[in-house]
Each structure stands twice: as C-alpha cells, then as structure tokens.
Amino acid sequence: xxxxxxxxxxxxxxxxxxxxxxxxxxxxxxxxxxxxxxxxxxxxxxxxxxxxxxxxxxxxxxxxxxxxxxxxxxxxxxxxxxxxxxxxxxxxxxxxxxxxxxxxxxxxxxxxxxxxxxxxxxxxxxxxxxxxxxxxxxxxxxxxxxxxxxxxxxxxxxxxxxxxxxxxxxxxxxxxxxxxxxxxxxxxxxxxxxxxxxxxxxxxxxxxxxxxxxxxxxxxxxxxxxxxxxxxxxxxxxxxxxxxxxxxxxxxxxxxxxxxxxxxxxxxxxxxxxxxxxxxxxxxxxxxxxxxxxxxxxxxxxxxxxxxxxxxxxxxxxxxxxxxxxxxxxxxxxxxxxxxxxxxxxxxxxxxxxxxxxxxxxxxxxxxxxxxxxxxxx
Ligand SMILES: Cc1ncc(COP(=O)(O)O)c(C=O)c1O
Numbered sequence: 001x002x003x004x005x006x007x008x009x010x011x012x013x014x015x016x017x018x019x020x021x022x023x024x025x026x027x028x029x030x031x032x033x034x035x036x037x038x039x040x041x042x043x044x045x046x047x048x049x050x051x052x053x054x055x056x057x058x059x060x061x062x063x064x065x066x067x068x069x070x071x072x073x074x075x076x077x078x079x080x081x082x083x084x085x086x087x088x089x090x091x092x093x094x095x096x097x098x099x100x101x102x103x104x105x106x107x108x109x110x111x112x113x114x115x116x117x118x119x120x121x122x123x124x125x126x127x128x129x130x131x132x133x134x135x136x137x138x139x140x141x142x143x144x145x146x147x148x149x150x151x152x153x154x155x156x157x158x159x160x161x162x163x164x165x166x167x168x169x170x171x172x173x174x175x176x177x178x179x180x181x182x183x184x185x186x187x188x189x190x191x192x193x194x195x196x197x198x199x200x201x202x203x204x205x206x207x208x209x210x211x212x213x214x215x216x217x218x219x220x221x222x223x224x225x226x227x228x229x230x231x232x233x234x235x236x237x238x239x240x241x242x243x244x245x246x247x248x249x250x251x252x253x254x255x256x257x258x259x260x261x262x263x264x265x266x267x268x269x270x271x272x273x274x275x276x277x278x279x280x281x282x283x284x285x286x287x288x289x290x291x292x293x294x295x296x297x298x299x300x301x302x303x304x305x306x307x308x309x310x311x312x313x314x315x316x317x318x319x320x321x322x323x324x325x326x327x328x329x330x331x332x333x334x335x336x337x338x339x340x341x342x343x344x345x346x347x348x349x350x351x352x353x354x355x356x357x358x359x360x361x362x363x364x365x366x367x368x369x370x371x372x373x374x375x376x377x378x
Contacts, residue, residue, distance in 0.1 A: 007068050007180065008251035014244050015064030029241045030056045053229040057240035062211075064247060065201070069193050070179040071213035074233045075225060076243070080176065080196025083137050083210030084110050086224050086233055087141070087172060087192065093119035095140035098133045103128050103145045103174060105195075105347050111143070127153045131163040139167045144172035146183070146294075147287070150304045150340050151278045151358045154287025157294060161189030170220065176200070177302050177330070181254040182295045186215045199331030200301075202246035203253050207239045253333060253361055258298025260364035264357065265303045267368045272308075273375045275353070279303035301359040302330055304340075311352030313378040316337050318355055320377045323362060323370040330358035335367055 001009075001016045010016070020028045035048045048054050058076045066074040077083040091097070091114075099111055101124050108124065115122035117371030125133045127144065134142055142164040148154040162170035172192045173185040178244050179200040183192045195201055197209035214221045227236060235243075258281075265279035279290040291299055307314050317325045317337075324337040336358040340350040359367065 010067055011064065011250050012248055014248050015060060015067065017060055027057070027060050027241070030237055040369055051237070052232055055234075055237060055240065057237045057244070057329045058235060061240050061244040061247065064244065065195075065211055066213055068184075068247075068250075070180075070184050070186050070211040071193065072217045073221065074211055074213040075228060076197065076240060077210035077212070077228065077233050078199055079208045080104075080194070080210040080237055081106050081110060081277050082233045083194055083196075083212050086210075086212065086228060086231075087194070088114050088120075089227055089231070090220060090223050091118070091120050094121065096121040096123065096137055097141045097143060098123045098125065098130060098139050099142075099155075100124075100130060100144040100148065100155065102148045103143065104149055104176075105344050107145075107174065109145070109347060114212055115270040127155050130155065130160050132306050134160075134163045134167050134169065136241065138292060139169040140166070142169050142171050142174075143174070145177070146184060146185075146299055147177045147291070147302065148174075148282050149177065149302070150350055150354060152177070152287070152300070152302060152304065154285075154291045156290045157183070157185050157188035157190055161191070164191075165189070177300055178295060179250065179254050179300075179331075181251050182258065182298055182300055186213070188294060191215050192221075197243055198329065200254055200257075201250065201331075202243045203249065203332060204242075204246050205329065205332035205334065207242045207246070209235050209239055209243050223340075247298075247326070254301065255297060256361045257301030257359045259361070259366060261301045261303055261357075261359040262299065264359055264367055264371070268303075268305050268371065271372075271375060273378060274305050275308050276306040278305070279305065302357070303359070304354050304356045306351060306353045307337075307375070307378065308353065309353060309378050311339075311341060312355050314355055315342070316378055317371075317374045320374040321370050322373070324357065324365055330356075332358070335360040335362060346378070 062074040164171035173190045176196045193213040195211045197211045262281045268277045338356045341352045
C-alpha cells in the first residue's frame with residue numbers, strides 16, 4: 001500500500017494489512033482468547049496475552065479508522081454507547097460536562113444518570129449556546145454531535161473546540177452521522193471523535209460496535225485504553241472482523257447515500273404533504289453555511305421530514321412504505337424510516353409529525369417514488 005494512498009483506497013484494502021500466513025487476501029478471524037508463552041523468557045511471541053486487552057481483529061479496524069480520521073489511535077468498544085461510557089468513566093466527582101441538547105438521547109441519558117450518581121456537574125444547552133456555557137464555569141469535557149439527530153443541527157467544530165481548549169476542556173464529537181468520509185473532526189480541532197460504528201462504519205445493520213479516535217496518545221487516552229480492558233467493555237472478534245469488512249466499502253456507501261439524500265430532500269421540499277425538510281444540504285437549513293465549510297463531498301445520508309398531519313398520520317406514512325424499512329437506526333445499505341417520537345417516548349421532545357429517514361444505497365428515484373406513494377395514503 002503506497003504511503004500516500006487516499007483514504008478511499010486505504011479503506012478499500014481494509015488498511016495496511018499484511019497478507020495472512022496462508023496468503024489469503026482478507027485477514028483471518030482470530031478466535032483465541034489466550035496465547036502460548038513457550039519461549040524461555042516467557043514472553044508472548046506476538047505481544048498478545050489475553051484478548052480482553054489486545055486483539056488482532058480489533059487492531060486492524062482501529063488502525064484503519066485512525067488513519068481515516070487523521071488521528072493518532074483508535075479503540076473499538078462493545079457498542080456506540082459503550083464508547084460514551086468509556087469517556088464518562090474517566091471523569092471525577094465535581095467535574096463539569098457541557099453537552100449539546102440535541103445529541104443522541106441515549107448519550108444524554110447516560111450523562112444524566114452518571115451525573116446523578118457520580119456527582120458530575122452536567123450543563124445541557126442548545127447547540128448555539130455551547131460556547132457561552134463553556135466559558136461560564138470550569139469545564140472538563142465538551143460533548144456535541146454534528147450533524148445532530150433529528151434536526152441535523154450543525155455545530156462548528158473549530159469554534160467549539162477552540163472554546164473548549166481555552167477553558168482547558170476536552171472537545172469530543174459524536175461524528176456517527178458524518179463518518180470520516182464527510183468530516184474529519186480532528187482536523188477542525190476536536191480531541192476525540194466518537195462513532196456508533198453500528199451505523200455507517202459497518203454499514204450493513206449486522207454489527208453493534210462503538211469507536212473512539214484520539215488526536216493525541218496522551219495520559220487521558222491511556223486511561224481510556226486501560227479502562228476498556230479492566231471493565232471488559234470490548235468488541236467480539238467476529239464483530240471486529242465484520243466491521244473491517246464493512247469499512248472497505250465506506251466511501252462508496254456514504255457518497256452514494258449523501259447524493260441520494262440530497263435528491264430525496266429536494267424532492268420532499270416540493271411535496272404538498274410535507275411541511276418542513278431538515279437536511280444540512282438545503283440552503284434554508286440553519287447550519288448550511290457551516291456544513292459547506294466543515295463537510296466535504298456531501299451533507300450525509302440522514303434527513304427528517306415533518307408531514308402535514310398528526311402523529312397517527314406520520315405512523316401511517318412510516319408503515320405504508322414498501323422500500324423504506326420502518327425501523328430504528330441508520331447508516332445501513334437499506335433505507336430506513338423512523339417515527340422518532342415513538343422511539344424516544346418521554347425521554348425526547350421530537351414532534352409527533354416528524355419522520356427520520358436514513359438513506360441507503362438504493363436508486364434515489366425508487367426512494368422518492370416510495371415516499372410519494374406512502375404520503376399519498378394520508
Ligand atoms: C449519533 C449516535 N450516537 C450514538 C449511538 C449509540 O450507538 P449504539 O447503538 O451503537 O450503542 C447512536 C445509536 O443510535 C447514534 O445514532
């Protein structure tokens with residue numbers, strides 16, 4: 001693999017992977033949990049000791065992800081939310097976290113529970129209030145998401161990270177919806193990038209996984225790495241293997257999904273039964289100008305529509321689609337339609353007429369026709 005290969009090339013090859021001992025061109029799946037130490041000095045021959053701490057299938061996916069994000073190192077975790085926990089668990093009682101309001105509700109819940117039980121000071125503010133909130137009191141961690149579900153709010157990573165650094169805080173970005181194809185937050189000043197690797201990185205709706213990528217291999221990062229092993233917050237080998245396999249088509253999938261999402265969003269703005277379309281690629285989206293600066297090659301595969309009707313009508317549309325699958329999650333090859341208010345229940349404040357669309361890799365004309373026929377039923 002030439003050193004200057006572009007990210008898409010690197011991803012297509014699964015990273016800088018050496019051929020397996022067999023000569024096979026995909027990495028073998030390593031199922032061993034422990035490793036022989038038959039050498040006289042008792043040293044493990046390849047550095048592997050016990051697979052709660054190190055695993056060859058993790059390392060392949062981690063190295064590739066670190067390169068794609070332009071980071072120093074990456075770590076895989078049991079799920080996206082487990083990677084949130086890995087950061088949260090580095091905090092000490094009394095430390096303050098500033099978080100954006102419209103982050104993934106599961107993440108917000110994790111912060112709230114942790115704040116209550118561990119004495120963390122949690123300040124949750126709208127994305128537009130992050131910088132002011134950071135400056136208002138000593139802060140340890142700033143957490144935000146861009147584009148953020150379900151309005152696809154765009155946060156200026158450089159501006160918020162600069163404010164975090166001025167306050168001596170760590171800037172962490174959940175970049176699940178963008179993926180490294182569209183945004184590389186470390187280049188904009190973020191310290192740590194988080195992914196629900198369940199989504200675009202894997203891309204096939206068959207693996208639950210999480211990942212963190214760091215700008216620097218510093219003391220805090222080493223603590224996160226140690227905690228992963230000591231708390232056992234780890235990914236299974238087969239999941240890591242599948243994740244690497246999925247990442248090989250990341251660029252194709254995300255580029256296609258973004259192109260189609262732009263077309264679907266534009267079509268929905270003209271639809272008589274749709275009152276509002278939320279997509280950062282539309283000029284009327286409040287984050288459009290920042291997104292144009294911060295994202296490259298598209299605005300992502302996620303959008304939301306508000307229909308002219310109530311919650312029952314929205315549910316009717318979601319279940320009347322033939323191609324879009326009415327299911328939660330995002331970032332897979334198949335398009336999904338989701339009634340977020342049902343999913344988030346009392347934890348969220350999503351309007352009942354909102355439907356969230358995760359655009360897959362199907363033909364965009366087919367997707368638009370499917371939405372047309374479903375919307376015709378209300
Ligand atoms: C933006 C975002 N962050 C984090 C998560 C949590 O990830 P996981 O479901 O892999 O634990 C999700 C899952 O829906 C998500 O959409």
